[in-house]
Amino acid sequence: MTGPSSAAGSVATGSVLIRSVRPYGEGDPVDVLVTDGEIAEIGTSIDAPDDIEVVDGAGAIVLPGFVDMHTHLREPGREDTETIRSGSAAAALGGYTAVFAMANTAPVADNSTVTDNVWRSGREVGLVDVYPVGAVTVGLEGKQLAEMGMMASGAAGVRMFSDDGKCVSDPLLMRRALEYAKGLGVLIAQHAEEPRLTVGAVAHEGPTAARLGLAGWPRAAEESIVVRDALLARDAGARVHICHASTEGTVALLRWAKEQGIAVTAEVTPHHLLLDDSRLLGSGSEASGPGLGAYDAINKVNPPLREERDKVALRQALADGIVDCVATDHAPHAAQEKCCEFAQAKPGMLGLQTALPIIVETMVAPGLLDWRGVARVMSERPAQIVGLTDQGRPIAVGEPANLTLVDPETSWVVHGRELASLSDNTPYESMSMPATVVATLLRGVVTARDGEVTR
Ligand code: DOR
Ligand code: ZN
Numbered sequence: 279m280t281g282p283s284s285a286a287g288s289v290a291t292g293s294v295l296i297r298s299v300r301p302y303g304e305g306d307p308v309d310v311l312v313t314d315g316e317i318a319e320i321g322t323s324i325d326a327p328d329d330i331e332v333v334d335g336a337g338a339i340v341l342p343g344f345v346d347m348h349t350h351l352r353e354p355g356r357e358d359t360e361t362i363r364s365g366s367a368a369a370a371l372g373g374y375t376a377v378f379a380m381a382n383t384a385p386v387a388d389n390s391t392v393t394d395n396v397w398r399s400g401r402e403v404g405l406v407d408v409y410p411v412g413a414v415t416v417g418l419e420g421k422q423l424a425e426m427g428m429m430a431s432g433a434a435g436v437r438m439f440s441d442d443g444k445c446v447s448d449p450l451l452m453r454r455a456l457e458y459a460k461g462l463g464v465l466i467a468q469h470a471e472e473p474r475l476t477v478g479a480v481a482h483e484g485p486t487a488a489r490l491g492l493a494g495w496p497r498a499a500e501e502s503i504v505v506r507d508a509l510l511a512r513d514a515g516a517r518v519h520i521c522h523a524s525t526e527g528t529v530a531l532l533r534w535a536k537e538q539g540i541a542v543t544a545e546v547t548p549h550h551l552l553l554d555d556s557r558l559l560g561s562g563s564e565a566s567g568p569g570l571g572a573y574d575a576i577n578k579v580n581p582p583l584r585e586e587r588d589k590v591a592l593r594q595a596l597a598d599g600i601v602d603c604v605a606t607d608h609a610p611h612a613a614q615e616k617c618c619e620f621a622q623a624k625p626g627m628l629g630l631q632t633a634l635p636i637i638v639e640t641m642v643a644p645g646l647l648d649w650r651g652v653a654r655v656m657s658e659r660p661a662q663i664v665g666l667t668d669q670g671r672p673i674a675v676g677e678p679a680n681l682t683l684v685d686p687e688t689s690w691v692v693h694g695r696e697l698a699s700l701s702d703n704t705p706y707e708s709m710s711m712p713a714t715v716v717a718t719l720l721r722g723v724v725t726a727r728d729g730e731v732t733r
Contacts, residue, residue, distance in 0.1 A: 291315025292679075292722035295326040299335035299683060301673040303649035307337050312679040315721035320675060333724060335683050338716045341653045343375025343680035345660040345669050347467070347545055348442065348521060348605035349630065351377075351408070353399065354392065355384025359701045360610040362396065366405040367698035368608070368630040370726040373682035373715040374406055376661070376669045377630075381413040382443040388413035388424040390432035397434035404733060405725045409664070412436040414455050414466060418444050423455060430462050438664050440467035442521055443580075445503060447473050452507060456516035465664060467519040468507050470528070471581065475499035480621050482582040486555040490573065492620060495582050497525040504528050508535035508542050519663060520544040522607050524581040526591035533600050543663050545605035546592050548636035549627055553705065555583045575616050575623030576705045579609070596655055597646040603659040606633050610701035628704045631697050634684065635711035642686075643712070657682075679722040688714045698731070 291314050298307040301320075311319040311326055326332075346369065352360035362379070369377045379396055381387035387396060393410040400408025412429040416422045418441045429436040439459065446452045446468060459466045476499045481487040483494025504520055508531065511518040523529065523544045535542045560572035570576075577583060595601040609626025616623050637656065641647040647655065653670075661670025671677040689712050694702030718726040725732055 292331070292719070292724070294331045294333055294679070294719065294722055294724060295324060296333045296335055296340070296681075296683070299338050299340040301340050302653060303339040303686070307335070310340065312719065312722040315679055317673065317675050317677050317679050331724065333683070333717050333727065335716065338683040338685045339649055340673060341649065341682045341684060342657040342670050342673060343682050343718060343720065344373045344634070344656040345664075345666065346374050346377040346606050346608070346630065347438070347519075347603065347660045347664060349377040349379055349608045350382065350610065350626070351379040351396075352383065352610055353396070359612050360699055362399040362408060363403045364698055364700045365608070365610070365630070366400065366403045366408060367731045368628070370405040370718045370720075370731050371698055371715060371729065372630040372632070373634050373684065373718050374630060375680040375682070375718065375720045376407040376409065376666060378409045378411050378438055378664065380442045381411045381440060382418060386413050386417050387411065388416050388418070390425070390428045390434070393429045393436050394433040405731055406720060407669070409438070410434050410436060411442070411467070412439045414439045414441045414446050415451065420444065420446055420448055420451065423451065423458065426458055426464065427462055430464055436464065438465045438467055440469065440521065442467065442469045445469050445471040445473060447503070449506060449510065453510050453514060456510055456514040456518060460514060460516040465517055465519055467521050468503065469521050470500045470503035470507065472499045472502050475502070480578065480582070481558060482555045482584050484555060484585055486558055490558055492558070497527050497584070500525055500581055501527040501531055504531045508540050511542060512538065512540045517541040517543070522547050522550065522581055522605070523592065523601055524550045524584050524588060526588045529591045529595040529600055532595070536600065543602045545603050545660075546596055546601045547605060547607045548629060548633045548640075549579060549705065550584065551589060551592055551596070551640040552636050553577070553583045554585055554589055557583060557705070573620045575618065575620050576627065576703060578620060578623050578625050579627055580625040593640055593646055596641065597651070602663060603655050604633060604637060605660065606630050610699050611703050612701060616703045626703070628694070628697060628699050628701065630699070632692060632704065632706055632711060634715060635713045638686065638713040639711070679719050681719045683716040683718070685714045685716050686712070690714055
């Protein structure tokens with residue numbers, strides 16, 4: 279693939295002394311000296327020049343900066359709901375150092391003019407490395423392949439393609455896309471939803487949707503595409519990535535495909551790990567926030583919130599590596615698009631600033647992952663899957679200083695209006711979250727600290 283291998287060098291590289299942090303939450307606190315954007319020294323009581331910026335970690339955990347393979351930044355086109363700047367701020371505050379911005383913008387990111395602009399804007403903001411995702415098909419219409427090669431060879435060096443929001447449902451087109459992607463050395467990420475099975479569907483097909491009179495979205499709509507695309511990837515000798523895996527059956531199919539040696543990877547969202555469709559019933563149901571009413575479209579998302587057994591299977595699959603990584607599917611929407619009739623409301627919820635706490639709650643607290651495991655699923659695996667060589671790296675001398683400092687002891691209460699996003703469609707309003715991001719560093723530059731972005 280031509281084009282840059284990373285956005286390294288786009289933002290000034292920094293020198294910082296981080297005092298008293300525990301890499302991966304292990305051992306006694308150490309100091310980490312960062313010079314020219316790289317880790318220069320790790321030790322106790324490091325001497326540093328008087329004028330160097332000091333971050334007091336106060337015993338915080340330090341992890342490699344998080345990488346989100348699935349973010350909607352809404353620019354170009356819906357800058358009333360999110361911009362590259364506001365979304366980058368949310369990412370930095372959430373501990374992210376790289377995000378992949380999905381292609382369902384207006385205009386669609388199906389050509390290199392759009393993808394290069396998104397990339398340049400991300401560099402200008404400089405809070406996080408913004409990698410544009412290119413559309414697989416022109417206009418996300420599922421009819422004709424987009425100019426993937428042009429986007430891959432442009433300034434942005436697009437390395438991931440997806441029609442996310444929509445499924446590439448035509449099997450022949452998907453086959454061709456996988457063949458091209460293999461040749462280009464890029465990744466296809468599939469929003470697995472057989473559209474013939476989800477006509478009018480707004481909620482998970484099951485007892486809750488039946489009780490509420492909402493049109494159901496069957497598990498098979500996802501699973502039939504997961505198995506189909508695994509078979510297409512097998513025959514093409516290509517890789518395929520499954521966006522937002524949401525069902526127990528998808529986990530079984532991923533396990534089967536991996537056992538066959540098929541190059542399939544998958545992500546799970548924090549909301550599919552924490553929430554289930556009982557939220558649609560309103561207050562008094564499990565995990566509901568205060569004052570939540572039935573039919574509240576804040577809980578509407580694609581794929582829909584599923585059932586308890588799906589959550590259990592997804593948590594175990596993430597722990598086992600059957601599901602490779604966490605991705606937020608951060609999906610900002612305007613108030614008028616969420617505060618309306620359930621069937622009319624837009625699907626999606628904010629995710630960047632609440633991802634880590636939810637992983638702590640659903641995976642670390644029950645003992646399914648330790649902090650090394652968090653580094654794996656939130657940083658190392660996503661960086662490997664998309665081929666970023668400067669992210670998800672070990673915390674070691676000579677490595678890029680893309681780092682996240684986490685205080686696991688302090689909790690905080692979510693208020694949508696206080697999040698950095700221009701939208702406030704969080705399903706976690708007034709919920710208490712464990713763990714706080716103390717600081718984020720991108721190539722040694724502090725991008726977020728104590729809840730504020732630095733630029
Ligand atoms: O809930 C969702 N929202 N799922 C998607 O696949 C797309 C996203 C969006 O763009 O709002
Ligand atoms: Zn999607």
